[in-house]
Amino acid sequence: MLALDWDEIAQLVDIALAEDIGNGDLTTSVAIPDSVRGEFIMNVRHAVVVAGIDIAAYVFRTVSPECEIDIMSKDGARLKAGDTMARISGEAAGLLTAERTALNILQLLTGIATYAEQFVQEIKGTGAVMVDTRKTIPGYRALSKYATQLGGVRNHRIRLDDGVLIKDNHISVAGSVTAAIVGAQQGTPLLTKIEVECDTLDQVSEAIDAGADMILLDNMSVDNLRSAVSMSAGRVPLEASGGVTIDTVRAIAETGVNYISSGRITQSPPPADIGMDVRLES
Numbered sequence: 428m429l430a431l432d433w434d435e436i437a438q439l440v441d442i443a444l445a446e447d448i449g450n451g452d453l454t455t456s457v458a459i460p461d462s463v464r465g466e467f468i469m470n471v472r473h474a475v476v477v478a479g480i481d482i483a484a485y486v487f488r489t490v491s492p493e494c495e496i497d498i499m500s501k502d503g504a505r506l507k508a509g510d511t512m513a514r515i516s517g518e519a520a521g522l523l524t525a526e527r528t529a530l531n532i533l534q535l536l537t538g539i540a541t542y543a544e545q546f547v548q549e550i551k552g553t554g555a556v557m558v559d560t561r562k563t564i565p566g567y568r569a570l571s572k573y574a575t576q577l578g579g580v581r582n583h584r585i586r587l588d589d590g591v592l593i594k595d596n597h598i599s600v601a602g603s604v605t606a607a608i609v610g611a612q613q614g615t616p617l618l619t620k621i622e623v624e625c626d627t628l629d630q631v632s633e634a635i636d637a638g639a640d641m642i643l644l645d646n647m648s649v650d651n652l653r654s655a656v657s658m659s660a661g662r663v664p665l666e667a668s669g670g671v672t673i674d675t676v677r678a679i680a681e682t683g684v685n686y687i688s689s690g691r692i693t694q695s696p697p698p699a700d701i702g703m704d705v706r707l708e709s
Contacts, residue, residue, distance in 0.1 A: 429573045429582070431481070439566060440486055443528045452524040465519035465705045467526070469512045471537075472700040476544050477504045478574040479536030480512055486529035491521030503540075503577045512701065519707065526703060534698040535567070536574040542696035543578025546676055546689065553680035555687050558583045558666070562690030571693040583688055591615055592643065593623040604630050608637040622666070631655045635663055644684065645669045652682040 469483075477500050484496045494517030500506055512533075515522060546557045558581045563571040572582045584590040593607045601607035604623060611621045622641040625631045628651060634642050635658065644655050646669030659665055664685040671679060671689035679687055 428576050429569060429585075431573065432569060433485075435569065436482055436485065439570075440482070440489055440528070440532075442566075443532065444486070444489065444525070447528050448524060452520075455520050455523045459520045459523060461518065461520055463519045463707065464517060465522065465707045466514060466516040467522055467703045467705050468514055469701060469703050471506050471508060471510055471512060472702055473508050474541070475506050475537050475699045475701075476540035476578050477502050477506060477512060477537055478540035478577045479533045479570070482536070482570070483529040483533040484513065484515075486532065487515050487517075487522060487525045490525035491517050493517055494522060519705070522705075530701060530703065532570075534701050535564075536570060537699035537701065538696040539571055539574035539693055540578040541699055542673075543575045543580040543692050545578075545673055546692060547579040549673060549676050550680035550687065553677070555680035555684055556581055557676075557692075558686050558688045559692050560668075560688050560690040560694075561586075562694040564693075575692055578692075580692060581686075591619060591621045593621065595624055595626060595645070598623075598630075604633045605637040608634065608639055612638065624668075625655075628654055628658065631658055635659060639663060641666065643668050643688075649678055649682055652679060652684055656683040 480498055480500065480502055484498060487494050487496060494515055497514045500510065500512045550557060559572055559575040560583055568585065572585060576582060584592060591611050593611060598604055598607050601610060608621060608623055615621060620640040622643055623634045623639045624643040624645050625634055626645050631642060641664045643666045644652055647655065647667065652667055655665060666686040666688055667679050667684045668688040671687055672691060676687060676689065
């Protein structure tokens with residue numbers, strides 16, 4: 428499991444709060460006396476996989492350091508509609524100012540984790556493994572991939588420097604699949620795998636012969652995926668990618684590929700519906 432980098436999180440939270448607050452929370456400052464205290468109850472409105480609850484708590488503590496937070500559902504918890512995630516109490520003004528930023532981050536990450544689990548459940552029993560991609564909101568790469576893991580998805584490359592993935596444009600510049608693979612083999616540490624993207628079955632055959640450690644089958648039909656699996660015959664792990672949706676992932680998994688990647692998991696997950704109700708303290 429990816430560990431949360433709290434220095435990075437602090438920077439992201441500072442940016443998010445500055446973006447939302449600007450020169451000050453005008454509404455709260457004119458409508459809410461500083462002396463008013465309240466308790467916020469954070470509930471989910473549909474089934475979710477929790478991700479980012481500690482970060483949401485950090486947002487509240489950044490704006491209102493004296494607040495008290497009772498986290499009732501840790502990251503990775505599976506909740507049903509109506510379950511309570513946390514209770515936050517303190518000066519109402521600060522909590523109101525922090526509310527939107529805290530919820531934005533929590534809804535995004537919980538949405539990713541929840542959507543990731545839906546993909547995992549769709550391919551259950553096929554033997555295929557769901558993986559994520561680098562299609563993430565800039566600045567939220569590590570957090571997005573942390574959330575996918577909570578949903579049961581494996582991480583692909585985190586960054587460009589931690590794996591070799593030869594894509595179509597690399598092949599075009601290198602001149603051929605073989606040339607690109609040979610070049611990578613000459614410049615890559617022994618224990619680093621080399622994956623190559625193939626658009627056609629001819630490229631798959633060439634990649635296998637050239638010694639690719641893994642092959643990404645890009646935007647292939649189900650029939651071509653089956654043919655690629657037959658050609659590989661277990662010699663090279665195969666990853667299906669390109670246009671994978673929650674509706675198509677099962678049929679793709681049943682072709683016998685080893686891995687399936689989808690940018691939709693981190694690029695366009697439905698945000699989690701999380702509500703906060705306030706109870707004023709006397």
